[in-house]
Amino acid sequence: MAKKGNLYIIVVGCGRLGSKIAGNLSNKGHSVVIVDKHEASFEHLSQEFTGFTIVGNATEIESLKKAKIDKADMVLAFTNNDNINYMVSQVAKEVYKTLHVIARIYNPDNVELFKQINVKVIIPMILAESFFNQTFEEITEEEA
């Protein structure tokens, strides 16, 4: 991996978050491959995205091999299913020793599982809760 240079990044899941981040990373000059089981999902990708798309089921290791997971500096497990994200994270971390794995998690109860295998997590539900608390405090302080 070239320091300060381009990273080779695999994004699994081309939903709203995956497609947006794949576009951003591509735009920053990183090499990005995005995997989704539905070809139609790639319609979410913006013009910023200059990487490759792979149609495949990320729970089948063949799809990850096609994406050259053995060469990846970073894997983002961003499907809308915590179990699939966990399987992808586990394959990346434990089989391919991918240096950086980040997963999106729906159910905060699953966090510990991911942390045990040294995966960084994004939990939109917790972020939304904190943001709400902050907004609520601002509102109630204004009126106090």
Place this chain on the structure above:
Amino acid sequence: MAKKGNLYIIVVGCGRLGSKIAGNLSNKGHSVVIVDKHEASFEHLSQEFTGFTIVGNATEIESLKKAKIDKADMVLAFTNNDNINYMVSQVAKEVYKTLHVIARIYNPDNVELFKQINVKVIIPMILAESFFNQTFEEITEEEA
């Protein structure tokens, strides 16, 4: 509305976020009513929640009337559907002049619509994107 006191808050949508926040607010001493069209959704509520539950379709004004929307200091439109959240926000803001309305939005393209009617928004997708960018920068700086 009693300053620094309890608020009367209606939460529409008892999914993961709605139920969590309803519990937190209830725990802080606010009077909370939560509305969901599926009774089973109330199983998400924790023991912290001491408010009322109403089974009803929030797009039917009767459900909001049952929740006493005319007395609400705050309405949280937290269903998993932007259109329903918009309808609820609009009824609260424009018909009942609810002081504070906060909506959760899935599609960032819808933000302007909500802002036009003076509704505060929570966009988990944007929060997740910012959080990712921050994590990504930390990772790449560490290695630089």
